[in-house]
Amino acid sequence: xxxxxxxxxxxxxxxxxxxxxxxxxxxxxxxxxxxxxxxxxxxxxxxxxxxxxxxxxxxxxxxxxxxxxxxxxxxxxxxxxxxxxxxxxxxxxxxxxxxxxxxxxxxxxxxxxxxxxxxxxxxxxxxxxxxxxxxxxxxxxxxxxxxxxxxxxxxxxxxxxxxxxxxxxxxxxxxxxxxxxxxxxxxxxxxxxxxxxxxxxxxxxxxxxxxxxxxxxxxxxxxxxxxxxxxxxxxxxxxxxxxxxxxxxxxxxxxxxxxxxxxxxxxxxxxxxxxxxxxxxxxxxxxxxxxxxxxxxxxxxxxxxxxxxxxxxxxxxxxxxxxxxxxxxxxxxxxxxxxxxxxxxxxxxxxxxxxxxxxxxxxxxxxxxxxxxxxxxxxxxxxxxxxxxxxxxxxxxxxxxxxxxxxxxxxxxxxxxxxxxxxxxxxxxxxxxxxxxxxxxxxxxxxxxxxxxxxxxxxxxxxxxxxxxxxxxxxxxxxxxxxxxxxxxxxxxxxxxxxxxxxxxxxxxxxxxxxxxxxxxxxxxxxxxxxxxxxxxxxxxxxxxxxxxxxxxxxxxxxxxxxxxxxxxxxxxxxxxxxxxxxxxxxxxxxxxxxxxxxxxxxxxxxxxxxxxxxxxxxxxxxxxxxxxxxxxxxxxxxxxxxxxxxxxxxxxxxxxxxxxxxxxxxxxxxxxxxxxxxxxxxxxxxxxxxxxxxxxxxxxxxxxxxxxxxxxxxxxxxxxxxxxxxxxxxxxxxxxxxxxxxxxxxxxxxxxxxxxxxxxxxxxxxxxxxxxxxxxxxxxxxxxxxxxxxxxxxxxxxxxxxxxxxxxxxxxx
Numbered sequence: 089x090x091x092x093x094x095x096x097x098x099x100x101x102x103x104x105x106x107x108x109x110x111x112x113x114x115x116x117x118x119x120x121x122x123x124x125x126x127x128x129x130x131x132x133x134x135x136x137x138x139x140x141x142x143x144x145x146x147x148x149x150x151x152x153x154x155x156x157x158x159x160x161x162x163x164x165x166x167x168x169x170x171x172x173x174x175x176x177x178x179x180x181x182x183x184x185x186x187x188x189x190x191x192x193x194x195x196x197x198x199x200x201x202x203x204x205x206x207x208x209x210x211x212x213x214x215x216x217x218x219x220x221x222x223x224x225x226x227x228x229x230x231x232x233x234x235x236x237x238x239x240x241x242x243x244x245x246x247x248x249x250x251x252x253x254x255x256x257x258x259x260x261x262x263x264x265x266x267x268x269x270x271x272x273x274x275x276x277x278x279x280x281x282x283x284x285x286x287x288x289x290x291x292x293x294x295x296x297x298x299x300x301x302x303x304x305x306x307x308x309x310x311x312x313x314x315x316x317x318x319x320x321x322x323x324x325x326x327x328x329x330x331x332x333x334x335x336x337x338x339x340x341x342x343x344x345x346x347x348x349x350x351x352x353x354x355x356x357x358x359x360x361x362x363x364x365x366x367x368x369x370x371x372x373x374x375x376x377x378x379x380x381x382x383x384x385x386x387x388x389x390x391x392x393x394x395x396x397x398x399x400x401x402x403x404x405x406x407x408x409x410x411x412x413x414x415x416x417x418x419x420x421x422x423x424x425x426x427x428x429x430x431x432x433x434x435x436x437x438x439x440x441x442x443x444x445x446x447x448x449x450x451x452x453x454x455x456x457x458x459x460x461x462x463x464x465x466x467x468x469x470x471x472x473x474x475x476x477x478x479x480x481x482x483x484x485x486x487x488x489x490x491x492x493x494x495x496x497x498x499x500x501x502x503x504x505x506x507x508x509x510x511x512x513x514x515x516x517x518x519x520x521x522x523x524x525x526x527x528x529x530x531x532x533x534x535x536x537x538x539x540x541x542x543x544x545x546x547x548x549x550x551x552x553x554x555x556x557x558x559x560x561x562x563x564x565x566x567x568x569x570x571x572x573x574x575x576x577x578x579x580x581x582x583x584x585x586x587x588x589x590x591x592x593x594x595x596x597x598x599x600x601x602x603x604x605x606x607x608x609x610x611x612x613x614x615x616x617x618x619x620x621x622x623x624x625x626x627x628x629x630x631x632x633x634x635x636x637x638x639x640x641x642x643x644x645x646x647x648x649x650x651x652x653x654x655x656x657x658x659x660x661x662x663x664x665x666x667x668x669x670x671x672x673x674x675x676x677x678x679x680x681x682x683x684x685x686x687x688x689x690x691x692x693x694x695x696x697x698x699x700x701x702x703x704x705x706x707x708x709x710x711x712x713x714x715x716x717x718x719x720x721x722x723x724x725x726x727x728x729x730x731x732x733x734x735x736x737x738x739x740x741x742x743x744x745x746x747x748x749x750x751x752x753x754x755x756x757x758x759x760x761x762x763x764x765x766x767x768x769x770x771x772x773x774x775x776x777x778x779x780x781x782x783x784x785x786x787x788x789x790x791x792x793x794x795x796x797x798x799x800x801x802x803x804x805x806x807x808x809x810x811x812x813x814x815x816x817x818x819x820x821x822x823x824x825x826x827x828x829x830x831x832x833x834x835x836x837x838x839x840x841x842x843x844x845x846x847x848x849x850x851x852x853x854x855x856x857x858x859x860x861x862x863x864x865x866x867x868x869x870x871x872x873x874x875x876x877x878x879x880x881x882x883x884x885x886x887x888x889x890x891x892x893x894x895x896x897x898x899x900x901x902x
Contacts, residue, residue, distance in 0.1 A: 845859035
C-alpha cells in the first residue's frame with residue numbers, strides 16, 4: 089500500500105496541470121448537470137404543486153351566457169364543474185401601468201380551480217369593489233394589497249384585497265388577459281361566462297372538449313383552454329434552459345470520459361518500462377489497475393463534491409432565473425436525492441472509462457517487450473517522400489562566389505538546384521553558362537519539419553484517428569453552443585426574420601374609428617407602417633381545441649410574415665399557418681382547413697408556413713379582407729406597428745399612449761429571446777468547460793507525441809535536422825491533429841446545431857427555420873485560435889525534448 093501511495097504521489101507531482109484541469113472540468117460538468125436538474129424541477133414542479141393544491145380544472149370553456157353548465161356535469165369522465173362565472177373584458181391601470189384583464193364574478197372561493205392566496209385575503213362580500221389579482225398580473229402591474237385600480241373608460245375603481253396563484257393560463261401582455269376575481273356586483277354587464285371541468289382522466293381531455301362542444305353547440309363556445317396549454321406556458325423557457333444545460337452537460341461528460349481514457353492510455357504507453365518494473369518487484373495486475381483507477385476517481389470525486397457544495401451553498405444567489413430555479417429546487421422533496429445522484433453518476437461514468445484504460449496497464453508483461461525498430465506503418469509514404477524534394481520556388485540570383493551554393497539539411501530551406509545530398513555534377517570541360525555570368529539558381533523546398541510533422545500526425549491510423557475524434561467532440565459542442573448563441577442574437581438583431589416584423593401592438597376600444605386610429609398611429613414619425621387586424625378564437629375540426637385566427641393587413645398592404653415554407657397569402661381564402669397548427673390538425677402546406685368562428689364556418693387554403701412565436705404556433709393568419717368576405721361587419725380591433733430602424737419601442741409606446749384616447753392600449757411585442765437571456769451566460773460557462781476538456785485532450789496528445797518522438801530523435805539529428813527543426817516536427821504534428829479536429833467539428837457541428845435548434849423550434853410550435861450558424865469569420869477565428877494555441881502549447885515540451893542529452897535519448901530509446 090505504501091508503494092502504491094508513493095507511486096500515486098509521484099504521478100500527481102508529474103502531472104499537476106492535467107490533474108487540475110480534470111478537477112475543474114469535472115466540477116463544471118457536474119455543476120451544469122445540477123443546474124439542468126434544478127431548471128427541470130423549477131419548470132415542472134411549481135405548476136404541478138399549484139394545480140394539485142387548487143384542484144385545478146383540466147378544461148376551461150368560455151361561452152355565451154345562455155350555455156347550461158348543468159348539462160356538462162352529466163358527461164362521462166367529468167368529476168366536477170366549476171362555475172359558470174360571469175366574465176367581462178376590461179382594462180385596469182395603476183400608477184401609469186395598464187393591462188387587459190378578465191373580470192370573473194364569483195361570490196365564494198371556488199372549490200375547483202381554487203386560487204391559492206399568497207398575500208392579503210379573499211373577496212369580502214361587504215366590499216363590492218374589492219378584487220383579487222392573479223400573481224403574474226400583480227407582478228406586471230406592481231400591485232400590492234391595498235392598491236387602487238382604475239377601470240379605463242369608467243369612473244369606477246377597484247381595491248386590491250389579495251394576490252393568488254392559479255394553475256390557469258398566465259397573463260401575457262397583448263396576448264392573454266390577466267385574471268381578476270371580483271364579486272358578481274363588480275361585473276354588472278358580463279359579456280359571457282366561463283366554465284371549468286375537472287376530469288377523472290386527464291388523458292381524455294380532447295374527448296371531453298369534443299363532448300362539451302357537442303352538448304353546448306359550437307356557436308356557444310368562444311374559447312377553449314386546457315391544462316396542457318397552461319402547463320406548457322408555465323414551464324416556458326425554463327424547460328428549454330434545462331434541456332440545453334442537460335444536453336451540453338452530458339456531452340461534456342462524455343468528452344471528459346474519453347479524454348481521461350486517452351490520457352491514461354497515452355501514459356501507459358509512455359511508462360511501459362516502469363509498469364514492468366513494478367510487476368517485477370511484486371505488484372499484481374490488480375494493484376496496477378487500482379493505482380490508475382483510484383487516482384482518477386479521486387480527481388473526479390474532488391471535482392464533483394466541489395460542484396455539489398458550491399451549487400448547494402451559492403446556487404440560489406445566481407442572478408436571474410437560475411438563482412430562482414435553484415432556490416425552488418432546494419425546497420423540493422427530491423432535491424437531496426438529485427444532489428447526491430447526479431455527482432455520483434458522473435464519477436461512476438468517469439471511473440468506468442478510467443477502468444477500461446487502466447485494464448491495459450494490468451496486462452503489461454513483467455519483462456518489457458523490445459520495441460520494433462520501425463513502427464508498423466511508420467515509413468514515409470511516396471507522397472511524403474516526394475514532398476521532401478518538392479521545389480516550391482526557383483529564383484535566379486547573382487552570385488559573386490563560385491562553387492557550392494546549397495546548404496545542408498540543417499539550413500533554412502533555401503538550397504541549390506541540385507538539392508541536399510545530390511552528387512556533384514561531373515566536369516565536362518565545358519563551362520557552365522550560369523557560372524560564367526556569375527548567376528546561379530536557388531530554390532525553396534518544402535521544409536522537412538512540415539512533411540515529417542504531417543507524417544507523424546497521421547502515420548498510426550487507429551491511434552491518430554482516435555486522438556482526432558476525442559479532440560473533435562468538445563470542439564463540436566463548442567460549435568453547437570456558438571450556433572445557439574447566434575440564433576438567440578438573431579431574435580434581437582433580426583426579429584423580422586423570425587416572425588417578429590412589428591415591435592408594438594395597439595388595441596383600441598370597441599367602436600373606435602378605424603381611420604382616425606390609423607391616422608393617429610401613422611402620424612408618429614418613428615412608425616413606418618400600421619397594419620390593422622383582428623384576432624379571434626376558432627374551433628378546429630373535431631372541436632377538440634381552439635386556435636388563434638388572425639386577419640392582419642390588407643391585400644394592398646400585406647402583413648410581412650416571415651415564411652419558412654411555401655408562399656405568401658395573396659388570393660381569396662389563402663392563409664399561412666404556424667407549425668403548431670399544422671401539427672395540431674395534421675395538415676401540410678397546400679391543404680384546405682375548416683374551422684368555426686362562433687357559428688360561422690371559415691375555410692382557408694394553407695399556402696405557406698410562417699414562423700410563429702406566439703400561442704405555441706397554433707395560429708392561422710390571413711388578410712383582413714379575407715375575413716371580411718365571411719363577415720362584412722368586421723372592424724379592426726388591433727394594429728401591429730412596424731417601426732423605423734433605430735426607433736425605441738418603449739419611447740414610441742409612451743408617446744402614443746399619451747397622445748391617444750383613453751382606451752388605447754400599447755404593448756411591446758413579446759420576444760421569445762427575452763426569456764432566454766440567462767442562456768447567454770450558460771453558453772459562455774459551457775464553452776469554458778468544454779475548452780477545459782479540450783485542453784486536457786490536447787495536453788494528452790502533446791505528451792504522447794513527444795514521448796513517441798524520443799526514439800526518432802537520434803535519427804532526425806543524424807540526417808542533419810537542427811533542434812529547432814525537430815521542435816517544428818512535433819509542433820506541426822500537434823497543429824495538424826488540431827486542424828483536422830477543427831475541420832471535422834465544423835463539418836459535423838454546423839449540421840448538428842441546425843438540426844437540434846430547428847427540432848426544438850418545431851417541438852415548441854415556432855417551427856423549423858430559425859437556426860443560424862456563426863459567421864465564417866467567427867468560425868475561422870475560433871479555429872485559428874485553437875490551432876495556434878495547440879502549436880504554442882506544444883512548443884515548450886517539444887523544444888525541451890529536442891535539446892536532451894545524447895545519454896538521455898539513448899536511455900529513452902532503450
